[in-house]
Amino acid sequence: MTVFNIDEEDNLNRMRRGDLYYAFTPGLVAARKRCRQAVTRLNAAEDPTRREMAEFWRQITNDDRPLPPRAATEDEEDNVLHEYPWIEAPIRIDYGTNIKVGSNVFINFNCTILDTCQVTIGSRTLIGPNVSFFSGTHPLDPELRNGTNGPELGGTITVGEDCWIAGNVTILPGITIGTGSTVGAGSVVTKDVPPYHVVAGNPAKIIRKLERNPNGKQQFSRSPKILHALQIVEPESRSNGIQA
Structure with missing residues (x-):
């Protein structure tokens, strides 16, 4: 492996911008190690209690803000700590410092976040099991790629508020998923998703637009085509539900 002699701060800024950068400089190797150790403690x-979970998240994201004062009960703690995600371990994260999560977010087990560039998850969004956020990528030219000696690059990922990312979804660099949208199980998201749409498949394609009531709430459809695309099992005697 090449010993890199480059400006670490400039290299870090290039990474965050999505420009070509080198991932195996001493500074970035140390940053990933710090995050890996914090993730290991959570896993x-x-x-863990709700407060312990929030403290683990602070360590992962390198957030130096103190937690709010302890509440009297566990239920009250959940309200007090709403800005910290509810996490089902294990998870895997590269840096932690390039993640921005809104309030009331749920992250299910085996989530992978490669936060080469910023990964943003909006408030009240639900992340199913085995979901992967890949904000990092590699050059297509194999000579430029050059194993661990070559440069890498990336693109930001933004998931809006009130989204549902079902299980085994992969989100690629540079993708924006609009507010209120749902991504069906097993999808690979290669293009932006407009707000209030349902997408599914590999590559993910629009299944339908979610109509809005005058009061701003979504209308739920029981269309068999949509339910099948989202991997929903819906016996007639039961209320429907999308597999997470």
Whole structure:
């Protein structure tokens, strides 16, 4: 492996902008190690409390803001700590410092976030199991790619508020998923998703637009075509539900 002699701060800024940068400089190797150690502490915890979970997230994202004062009950703690995500371990994250998460976000197990560039997840968004956020990528030219000695690049990922990303979804660099949208299980998102749309498939394609009531709420459809595309199992005797 090449020993890189470049400006670490400039290299970091290039990474965050999505420009070509080098991932195996001492500074970035150390940054990933710091995050990996913090993630390991979360993954090793058995049944952490809501406050412990928030503290683990602070360590992962390198957030130096103190947690709010402790509440009297666990239910009250959940309200007090709403700006920190609810996480089902294990998860995997590269840097942690390039992640921005809104309030009341749920992240299910085996989530992978490669936060080469900023990954933003809006408030009240639900992330299913085995979801991957890949904000990093590599040059297509193999000579430029050059294994660990070559440069990498990336693109920001933005998931709006009130979204549902179902299980086994992969989101590629540079993607924006609009507010209120749903991505069906097993999808690979290669293009932006407009607000209030349902997409599914590999590559993900628009299944339908979610109509809005005058009061601003979404109308739920029981269309068999949509339910099938979203991998929904819906016996007639049961209320429908999308597999997370």
